[in-house]
Amino acid sequence: MASKNEPRVWETFLRRPGDLKEGVAIPLVIRDLNPGRKKYALRHVLAIVSPKPQEIPQVDELRVRTVVGVELPGSWGIRILEELPVELPGRPYQDFFLALKAWVADHKLDREPQKKYE
């Protein structure tokens, strides 16, 4: 298992190409890929991601899968800015990703200026 200071590995799922926006705070569902009993536990987070991980300080690794579960080549960097609730408000059977964006908008987390990769 990675130590506290070692980069960790996460994975996210996207509904469509282009859903992963670079350089701005975005809400994501990520799952833990680090070995152990709790591998694949999910979290909802606000994060900054980049296809150039070296440009983000304190970066973890982010892998990406598509809506049908296909792993895309390469990996991104991710810095988690804030934890979002696991019990995410939304109407059952409605789109989870829209609910995630709505929560961030309702809490004005998408309007705060983000200094690039700070």
Next chain:
Amino acid sequence: MFRDNRDFMAALRSSGDLLEIEKEVHWDLELGAVSRLACEKEGPAVWFKRIADYPEDKTAFANPMATWRRVAVAFGMKPDAPVKEIYAEYERREGRLIPPVTVDKAPCKEIVQRGGDIDLFAFPAPMLHDGDGGRYLGTWDLAVSRDPETNWVNWGMYRFMVYDSLHLTGFPRPTSHLGKVFQDHYVPKKKAMPVALVVGADPLSHFAAAATYHIGGEEGALAGGLMGAPLELVRCESSDLLVPAQCEIVVEGEVLPDCVGLEGPYGEYPGYRTGEMGNGILFRAAAVTHRKSPILTVDATGYRDDSSTITALTGAIAIKRRLDRHGVPVLDVNVPRDGAVHTAVIAVKYGGGQVARQILETLTSRRALLSKILLVEPDVDVFDLGQVLHAFSTKCHPVHGIHTVQYEGRANTLTPCYSQGERAAQKGATVLYDCTWPGEWSREWEVPVKATFETIFPASVRQKVLSQWRAYGFKE
């Protein structure tokens, strides 16, 4: 009949239908890959006795009824009973309901955890397929819920994925019984829906939960009828729901009426991972109870999984009953195993456009899980797929013999040929291939004569040939 899952496993061991793997296997894909290949090879059920990251008293049992042999064993029949006989046996027992009884003490309460003690990662829930959305604790399961208006208790086999230590997400389809009751009676009132997720009950309880059974029907009484004795149920710790007393694991909790979670994607029974993702329901655990040394039951979903036998069989009988009730001249129905519960072969006394339309309407009016129907006449044995293909190839007119219906809001969202857009709108279609002769054709002048031994020779010639068969030099 088997009182619990462990008795069933012992019977499978005796019949040669259980493989016990002592070598350590990893829950992360290896267990799923072994179980998947076992399905595809029609191999035995598998008991994984050492699982990486978990103590030796946490084991897993995969593919309980993924072959007809194991279904026969579960029914107390000879393991090599023909499929047709298993269908007939289920049809006979299905009509006999025996209500369950309630008990105070139960093996599934040997260990009880509540609140902060709950850890859903304490069980070796497998990552079944590479690229699935998560680890599935609920595959061969039984979700108990209640309609608050009528008190109807529903059991269903629905998938449930581990989200974190306290939460699961599930995807009982919106048109499923649980999905419908939840949306009709809990969501509008913003009330959480109590649900108990049961893992590792006796085989016929799971069979009943997975069965295509009418809305308002009590699967607990169906399970008793199939077993020939009342099932013992025990009250949950956190709600008044009742669960099979002899089961291995119960995760009690509530489905939240105002929350969502990521669920899937997941390699499902049609044999594909379709991209059904993100629209799940969120379950918060309130208590976990289990037997000592609990055995997690697993359905390695995909081609030739457990649904290819039990969902197919119960679906076929449900179709037969439904068509009969609607006045269709139905004789027999088979949902062939390799058709992934998407294709039905229906034999009727007579076919034609009117019967075809009536069948399509009847089978797609509430929810439409089938996408292909082959309609045949009584000369075709619906269980002989060679005969069915012959009828389809020769009797189905490429223009006049094809009938379709399209619908929205009730399609099977797991059907692989639908686009992502169709899936989101639950849009779909069902096609019926009419492999019967047109009713207006004269039997004497127009209907082609079938050129088989049984149909094109006089009885006297057939009898002579059969009696002399070996004398001609044939061995069989």
